Structures are given as C-alpha cells and as structure tokens.
Amino acid sequence: MNNISSSDSSAISTDADPYADLDHETPILVQYWQAVLRHKVAIAIILAACVALGIIATLLMTPYYTSTATVEINREQDKVTNVEGVSSVDSIGQNLEFYQTQYSLLESRSLAERVVRAQNLAAKDSFFETFNVDPDNSDLLTDTSKTQSSAQRDARFKLAADILQEHISVSPIHGSSLVEISFQSPRAALSAQIANTWVEQFIASNLDRRFSSTADARKFLEGQLADLKQKLEDSERNLSAYADNKQIITLSSEQTADGKTVSQRTLASANLEALNAALAIAIADRIAAESEASGRAGNKSALSNGALNNLREERAKFQAEYAKLMVQFEPGYPAAQALATQISALDKSILAEEARSRTGTSARYLEALDREQQLRAQVNGLKGQFSGERRDSIQYNIFQREVDTNRQLYDGLLQRYKEIGVAGVGTNNISVVDGAQPPEKPSSPKILLNIALAILAGLGLTAAYVFVMEQIDQTVKEPSDLKLKLGIASLGSIPNLEKEDILLSLGDKKSVAWEAYLSIRTSLAFLTDHGVPRSFLLTSTRPNEGKSTSALALAAVLASTKKRILLIDGDMRNPSLHQMLNEKNTTGLSNYLAGDDDLEKLISRDSLYGFDAMVAGPIPPNAAELLSSTRMHELVSKLSETYDTVIIDAPPVLGLADIPLLADAVEGVIYTIEAGGVKLRGIQAAIQRVRSSHAHIFGGIVTKVQAQHGGYGYGYAYEYSYGSRASEEV
The missing domain is CATH 1.10.287 (Helix Hairpins)
Incomplete structure (x- = not known):
C-alpha cells in the first residue's frame, strides 16, 4: 500500500516544499494596486459619475463676479493721557495684534450693517433677488403688502447684513500693510459697488472710533480735572489754614526743577x-x-x-x-x-x-x-x-x-x-490704493477646478468603496493568501480562463494555461521524497471552482513527462470527466465500488491528453455508502502499482461526506480555491473538515486569478517569453 501516515506525510511535505521560504505577504502597495484592479470597473463608474455630476453642477451654478479693492493700513500709536502712563512700544507682537484687529474689524458685522445702511439694501428687493433670497418668506398664497412691520424691517436688515458677510472676503497681502477686500455677487456692478462702499464705511468707522475715543477722553479728562481742581483748592485751603493757625509767615519761596x-x-x-x-x-x-x-x-x-x-x-x-x-x-x-x-x-x-x-x-x-x-x-x-x-x-x-x-x-x-481737542481727529491711517472695478469675467464657477474637485471627491468615494468592499470581501485573492490566511502551502495559481479555453490550451505547450499547470507540476515534484505523490485528490469548497478542470490539466501535464497517469472522476454525484473527454458515462468508478473488478473495461486507455481515465460511471443512489467500503482504498493501492500517479477528481467538501472517505485512500489532498469566490470562513471550515479525517493537505491551487491582479501573474511573463521570440523569428 502506498499510503503514508499523516504525520509522516506532513514531515515530508514540509521538508520537501520548495516554496516554504517564499511564502510571504505581498507588499502593501502591491495589495493596494491589486485591490484597485479588482474593482476597476466600479472605480471607473464612480469617477465618471462624479465628473459628470461636477460638470452638471458647474453648468447649473449661477455665475458670480468678484470685485476687489485694495487699501493700505498704516500702524499708528495712540496715547490718550501721559498722566496715566498710556504708552506703547512698537514691536512685532503688537504689530501682529494691530493688524489682526484691523482684519477682524473688516469682517465685523457692524461694518456690514453700516454698508447696508449706506446703500439702503434692506429696502431693495432687487438686492435679495440677485442672491435668490426671499426676505419676507412669502409665497403665492401670502399677501405681500408693501407695508412692512418693524419686525419685518429688522429681519430684512439682518438678512442683508448676513448676505454681505457671507460674500465678503478679506485677504492681507503677505509682507506688506496692504489688504484686499473682495465682494462676490451675481452682478459685476453690484460687486464693485459693495466693495467700494465697504472700504468707504471702514474708513468712516475708523474715523468715528477715533472721534468717539477723543470724545470719551475729553469727557474723562473733564471729570479728572474737576476732581483735581477740587483737590488742589482743598489742599491750598488746608495749607493756608495751617499756616494761620501756627502763625507761619513765609517771606520768600522758590520752585525747584521738579515743581516743588x-x-x-x-x-x-x-x-x-x-x-x-x-x-x-x-x-x-x-x-x-x-x-x-x-x-x-x-x-x-x-x-x-x-x-x-x-x-x-x-x-x-x-x-x-x-x-x-x-x-x-x-x-x-x-x-x-x-x-x-x-x-x-x-x-x-x-x-x-x-x-x-x-x-x-x-x-x-x-x-x-x-x-x-x-x-x-x-x-x-x-x-x-x-x-x-x-x-x-x-x-x-x-x-x-x-x-x-x-x-x-x-x-x-x-x-x-x-x-x-485738536489732535488726531481729522487724520486717518487708512488709504485706498486701488478702487474696485466691475469685473469683465465671472470668477466662479470654474469648470476645471470643479472637475478637479469632482475627481478628488470621486477618488475619495472610490477609496471608501474599495476599502469597504475589501473588508466585506473576505475571500482568497492571490496565492500568498493561502499561507497567510489558511495556513496551507501555495502550489500555484491558474489565470482566469474559460473552461473550454483551458482545454484547448492544453494542446499548446506555449499557452498560459499549460505554463501555469506546468508550474504546479514542478511544485508537486517537491512534495514527497519520491517526487510527485503516487496518489492525490483534488477537491474544493463548493462546485465550479475549477477543480475538475485542474485535475484534467494536471493529468495532461504529468502525462507529457512520459509518466503513466490515471485520472479518476470521484465525483459520482455530479460527474464531469466524461464530458471533458467526450466519452460516455456508462461504466466507471461506481461499477467498481459496486463489485465489478474488470478494470480493463472500466478504464479508458490513452485519452486525447495522453493519460488513462476512469469516469464516474452510473450515478449511484448513495455515493457515501459505496465510498465507505474498503474497495476505494484497494482500488487506489492496486492502481498505484500500475500507474506512476493516480489523480482523483473528488467532489466538493461542504455538505458532503465523500471527501473524508476518499482522502483516506490517497497520500494527500490538493485544495482548489477560486479567487474571489468562497468566503474565508467557509474555506476554513472545509479545510478543518478535511483535516479532521486525518487527511494530509499538500497545499492549494488558486484558480480564476485575474492576470493583472497577481503580483506574480502570468500575463506579462509568458507574453514576453513567447511573444518576443515570435517577433524575433518574424
């Protein structure tokens, strides 16, 4: 018997695995690129939709015109009274504080309200219509009377100030005392008018503050003078009364330099x-x-x-x-x-x-x-x-x-x-450098900028989409995932080709499919101390993961090395080998398990691909009962004496009891996994079920891998190898 214990086979497999040291995690950038390629269609759709929405939104936007006025704000030093020691030293910190104060004043609500009053904007319906705002919240069913209440006037005034503050912008010019005041509106003339009025009212408010400060100072000084005058009179009376009381008569006195x-x-x-x-x-x-x-x-x-x-x-x-x-x-x-x-x-x-x-x-x-x-x-x-x-x-x-x-x-x-009373009231530290002019072209919307923003938004959405999908998509995507996520060796990967294409490619030893399976055959040669295992089966988690096609392709590749190969269709519930070989499924494995010992009749010799084959035979009513007998074990032992390698195309694992029965008859199991197919949780459960039957898993094959997704894919390598050679021959 050619079977070996699971512990021995594990030792052989581990020692003989030529790729044990090559199983490492794919670089993070490569993983990102592979994720992008896996979702390239969705990414393209999201980006196209975002760009289209950006263009549509740009075309639907109201064009806005921006008019800019430039003013110069000079630093000044104000002293109200020398008596109280109000003095300041010109320094960088105070300059920053001064200019930050001026910028805040330029953006203040009080200045916006001055502009509203100066232009009487609260009473102009055209102003609100320009910004598509209904100041009175009126509709077709509301009586829009010309008479407005005080509350309505206050609301319109507040709304007009809010609109001005929303569309005004203050931009200091770095390294200078110049400041640009810009206003944006749907009308060019209105933008220039508001910008110029904003500057005028800022200068006027500055003068008002200076005058108010002077008036406050005068009022303060008047109070201080009255107090000091009273104190002076009281002190002089006290001095005179004391001199009279003490009969101190001064004949002469003088004033010192400090006023004493x-x-x-x-x-x-x-x-x-x-x-x-x-x-x-x-x-x-x-x-x-x-x-x-x-x-x-x-x-x-x-x-x-x-x-x-x-x-x-x-x-x-x-x-x-x-x-x-x-x-x-x-x-x-x-x-x-x-x-x-x-x-x-x-x-x-x-x-x-x-x-x-x-x-x-x-x-x-x-x-x-x-x-x-x-x-x-x-x-x-x-x-x-x-x-x-x-x-x-x-x-x-x-x-x-x-x-x-x-x-x-x-x-x-x-x-x-x-x-x-005469110092500083009529002077001003703010001067207009350039007045605002009505712009000739709208400043917004900017089609290129909006498209760029739409692309950025699309990239953000695609990144979120890819991230979510990758988190949701807990599947095997490349061969390196086998070792990292499932704990089994990677024997190779098969590009995403149709079943018919793979079968046709087996006749061309320069095809991508042939090279892929030839690489897997090389991996099989290092699994045991005697080379390619004498017997093994291929299974998968669920149907249609490329298990049967891989079994046939491996048999063809092994047969091309002049080895005697037998391929057995062990999936008696859903047989497929007879279809791929264009044979009838009249006699086969089910007949032998049922008691027919005529192997010559049950085996098809020298098929189209150079190997012998045993089809599944008539579908039995209960395949598990046939497999539970010792005849399957005896069959593999007997055929291993005649053939170099016996390959069994086994049924899927989940939901069936066939794999534990079949795995006991062969040296080991090769697990076939479809890239992006079954979730990791299902694959892990299936592999655990195989291991619970004490079967040895040689490794796994990842099928239906997108050539451009794999970090070590086939598309470029083989095209280069044969394509360049063909071009040289031409």
Missing part, C-alpha cells in the same frame, strides 16, 4: 536773624564800653570830646608862650605869672572835663550792657519760637507737597485736555 515749592525765609527766621545781628553789635559795644570804663583801653571818649580837645589845645598854646617867657624872664615876671595862672585854670578845666567824660563812659557801658541783655532775651525768645516753627514746618511741608502734587497733576491734565 521750598520756603526760603519766614518771619520768625528773619526776626531772629535781625535780632541776632543787633545782639552781636550790642555785645561789641558793651565790651568796648566796659574796657573804656575800666581804663584798660584809655579814655576814648576824651579823645573824641571836642571841648576837652579845645581846652588842651589852648593850654598847649599858653604853655608854649610861658616857655618862651621863661627863656627871658623869671617865674615872677608878671606876664609869666599871668600865663601860669591861665595854665593852671586850664588844667583845672581839663581835669573837670576828663572827670565828666569818665562819668559818661560808665553810663554808656551800663547802657550797652542793658541793651545787650534786652537783645539776648529777645533772641532767646525768638529761638524758642523758631524751634516750634521748625517742628510745625514738617506738617506744613506735607501740606505744601500735596498742593504741589495736585497743581502738577492739574496743570498736566489741563494741557492734555487742550491738546486732545
């Missing part, structure tokens, strides 16, 4: 200064009088006494005359005695005058001493008064600083209030 008032002299300080100077003089006089009175410094009064000086002068004169007489005469001379008497009288007069002068010096000393004491007492009194004034001047200076501060604030605000 500094008191230079007060009445107390001036009095103290004068009395102190008088005291110094009195002290000097007292000291001089004291020295004179004591005689230490002589009688200075005598020197300055006129009478005394006259007496002394006369005495000197008489003394001189007396001296002359003494030269000539004796003291007793009468003239000399007269002169001596006069001199003696003058001496007495001089002594008396000197005495009187000394008495006056003492009086002057006492007078000087008294004056000194009085002045000293006054100075001491003023010193105490001045010390108290110095203590009071601390609070006085506090009141003075408050007055100075309030006066500075008041003067600063008053100056800003005068300036703000």
Whole structure:
C-alpha cells in the first residue's frame, strides 16, 4: 500500500516544499494596486459619475463676479493721557495684534450693517433677488403688502447684513500693510459697488472710533480735572489754614526743577536773624564800653570830646608862650605869672572835663550792657519760637507737597485736555490704493477646478468603496493568501480562463494555461521524497471552482513527462470527466465500488491528453455508502502499482461526506480555491473538515486569478517569453 501516515506525510511535505521560504505577504502597495484592479470597473463608474455630476453642477451654478479693492493700513500709536502712563512700544507682537484687529474689524458685522445702511439694501428687493433670497418668506398664497412691520424691517436688515458677510472676503497681502477686500455677487456692478462702499464705511468707522475715543477722553479728562481742581483748592485751603493757625509767615519761596515749592525765609527766621545781628553789635559795644570804663583801653571818649580837645589845645598854646617867657624872664615876671595862672585854670578845666567824660563812659557801658541783655532775651525768645516753627514746618511741608502734587497733576491734565481737542481727529491711517472695478469675467464657477474637485471627491468615494468592499470581501485573492490566511502551502495559481479555453490550451505547450499547470507540476515534484505523490485528490469548497478542470490539466501535464497517469472522476454525484473527454458515462468508478473488478473495461486507455481515465460511471443512489467500503482504498493501492500517479477528481467538501472517505485512500489532498469566490470562513471550515479525517493537505491551487491582479501573474511573463521570440523569428 502506498499510503503514508499523516504525520509522516506532513514531515515530508514540509521538508520537501520548495516554496516554504517564499511564502510571504505581498507588499502593501502591491495589495493596494491589486485591490484597485479588482474593482476597476466600479472605480471607473464612480469617477465618471462624479465628473459628470461636477460638470452638471458647474453648468447649473449661477455665475458670480468678484470685485476687489485694495487699501493700505498704516500702524499708528495712540496715547490718550501721559498722566496715566498710556504708552506703547512698537514691536512685532503688537504689530501682529494691530493688524489682526484691523482684519477682524473688516469682517465685523457692524461694518456690514453700516454698508447696508449706506446703500439702503434692506429696502431693495432687487438686492435679495440677485442672491435668490426671499426676505419676507412669502409665497403665492401670502399677501405681500408693501407695508412692512418693524419686525419685518429688522429681519430684512439682518438678512442683508448676513448676505454681505457671507460674500465678503478679506485677504492681507503677505509682507506688506496692504489688504484686499473682495465682494462676490451675481452682478459685476453690484460687486464693485459693495466693495467700494465697504472700504468707504471702514474708513468712516475708523474715523468715528477715533472721534468717539477723543470724545470719551475729553469727557474723562473733564471729570479728572474737576476732581483735581477740587483737590488742589482743598489742599491750598488746608495749607493756608495751617499756616494761620501756627502763625507761619513765609517771606520768600522758590520752585525747584521738579515743581516743588521750598520756603526760603519766614518771619520768625528773619526776626531772629535781625535780632541776632543787633545782639552781636550790642555785645561789641558793651565790651568796648566796659574796657573804656575800666581804663584798660584809655579814655576814648576824651579823645573824641571836642571841648576837652579845645581846652588842651589852648593850654598847649599858653604853655608854649610861658616857655618862651621863661627863656627871658623869671617865674615872677608878671606876664609869666599871668600865663601860669591861665595854665593852671586850664588844667583845672581839663581835669573837670576828663572827670565828666569818665562819668559818661560808665553810663554808656551800663547802657550797652542793658541793651545787650534786652537783645539776648529777645533772641532767646525768638529761638524758642523758631524751634516750634521748625517742628510745625514738617506738617506744613506735607501740606505744601500735596498742593504741589495736585497743581502738577492739574496743570498736566489741563494741557492734555487742550491738546486732545485738536489732535488726531481729522487724520486717518487708512488709504485706498486701488478702487474696485466691475469685473469683465465671472470668477466662479470654474469648470476645471470643479472637475478637479469632482475627481478628488470621486477618488475619495472610490477609496471608501474599495476599502469597504475589501473588508466585506473576505475571500482568497492571490496565492500568498493561502499561507497567510489558511495556513496551507501555495502550489500555484491558474489565470482566469474559460473552461473550454483551458482545454484547448492544453494542446499548446506555449499557452498560459499549460505554463501555469506546468508550474504546479514542478511544485508537486517537491512534495514527497519520491517526487510527485503516487496518489492525490483534488477537491474544493463548493462546485465550479475549477477543480475538475485542474485535475484534467494536471493529468495532461504529468502525462507529457512520459509518466503513466490515471485520472479518476470521484465525483459520482455530479460527474464531469466524461464530458471533458467526450466519452460516455456508462461504466466507471461506481461499477467498481459496486463489485465489478474488470478494470480493463472500466478504464479508458490513452485519452486525447495522453493519460488513462476512469469516469464516474452510473450515478449511484448513495455515493457515501459505496465510498465507505474498503474497495476505494484497494482500488487506489492496486492502481498505484500500475500507474506512476493516480489523480482523483473528488467532489466538493461542504455538505458532503465523500471527501473524508476518499482522502483516506490517497497520500494527500490538493485544495482548489477560486479567487474571489468562497468566503474565508467557509474555506476554513472545509479545510478543518478535511483535516479532521486525518487527511494530509499538500497545499492549494488558486484558480480564476485575474492576470493583472497577481503580483506574480502570468500575463506579462509568458507574453514576453513567447511573444518576443515570435517577433524575433518574424
């Protein structure tokens, strides 16, 4: 017997499989391409439908005209009051903030409402008709009266502003302070009109904001000035009241560079200064009088006494005359005695005058001493008064600083209030560069752009369609799926050819079908240690998966190698071998299983394709009962002694009990799977059923593979191989 155990055959198959290391996953891009090719018809239909819809939609669209105005927005620095420190530093971040604010203002609803008011759009039915909008939601059954309620007018106004905002666009020009304002409408003249009005109202709104800001600033400053004026008056009253209360009389003061008032002299300080100077003089006089009175410094009064000086002068004169007489005469001379008497009288007069002068010096000393004491007492009194004034001047200076501060604030605000009334109101930082002109051509719709968008949409839909279909289509699509998804080896694949084409191609060894089955025959040669299995069967999950055709083709390919091949039609429920060989199904396998041992009668010798064949024979009432006997096992064993390879075309697996019975009679099973046919779940269940019967599965053949789908297809390879050779012969 040629059967081997499943474990042994598994070891042989694994060791002998020449493609075991070649089973790998198809590259992801190739899988995507194959998926696209599998659904190419649907993809083409979806793309064509999207393009057609895009063209139709474009033709049905209302043409819109876009008119653009260009303005320049300059950066500006606004300062409301210097007093509150409102200052800004020009920087990149603030520039971005400023321009983003301007762009937002250009797109604001308030600006749209200004344009609606300026053009009176809410009252123009033609404006709404241009955009195909019914502002009053009226129909044929509604009374469209010309008289509109306040709510209707408000609704029309709001709708007009919404339309403007929907069709306006603001586009800053990169790297510049220029901004393009575009408006799109079905009428070219209306587009230019709205764009220009939009710019005009933006400039006007900017001026209004500046004026409003100036008015608000003036109002604010007026309030601040009133408060500061009251504070200044209160602080001045407090200062004056405090000075009166403390009897602080300021004679002179000066303003410092920072605006502070500094008191230079007060009445107390001036009095103290004068009395102190008088005291110094009195002290000097007292000291001089004291020295004179004591005689230490002589009688200075005598020197300055006129009478005394006259007496002394006369005495000197008489003394001189007396001296002359003494030269000539004796003291007793009468003239000399007269002169001596006069001199003696003058001496007495001089002594008396000197005495009187000394008495006056003492009086002057006492007078000087008294004056000194009085002045000293006054100075001491003023010193105490001045010390108290110095203590009071601390609070006085506090009141003075408050007055100075309030006066500075008041003067600063008053100056800003005068300036703000004339600064910046009439100027504007926005200028029109290019006004909007009515466009000559519509800007939309753009047929090429819409077609491109339709193609993109179509590609998106096709991608979604292919993805969904691939997820739904859980089938085998290529040979690599056998190893990855089913766990069986791939023996080869057969291109998608009609059954008749395959049978006709077997007569041409250059055909694609022949080359495909020849490749499978090569794989079979490495399945066991003795080459091509001595016996095997071909089955599938369901009918019409190319099982019978593959069995016949493999028999023909094996027979072409001068091997003796027997093909048995084991599908006694739905036989097909006799049809492919154009023979009668009168005797065959069913006869042998029923007890007929005449194999010569049951086997057709040397058929059209070079192999022997045993057809199914008459269809039995219950094929499973015939297969359950040992005669099938005996038949294969007996035929294996005569033939190199026995091939059985077995029935499908699902729903039938024939495969487990037939698989026990052969070395192994070759599973035939139609590409894109049975779901993976069904194939897995069928393979599991085959394995449950302890049958060995050599591998699988994928049939009806689209040549352009396979990553390793036949279409190009064989066309190149034989086509190029034929062209060279020509």
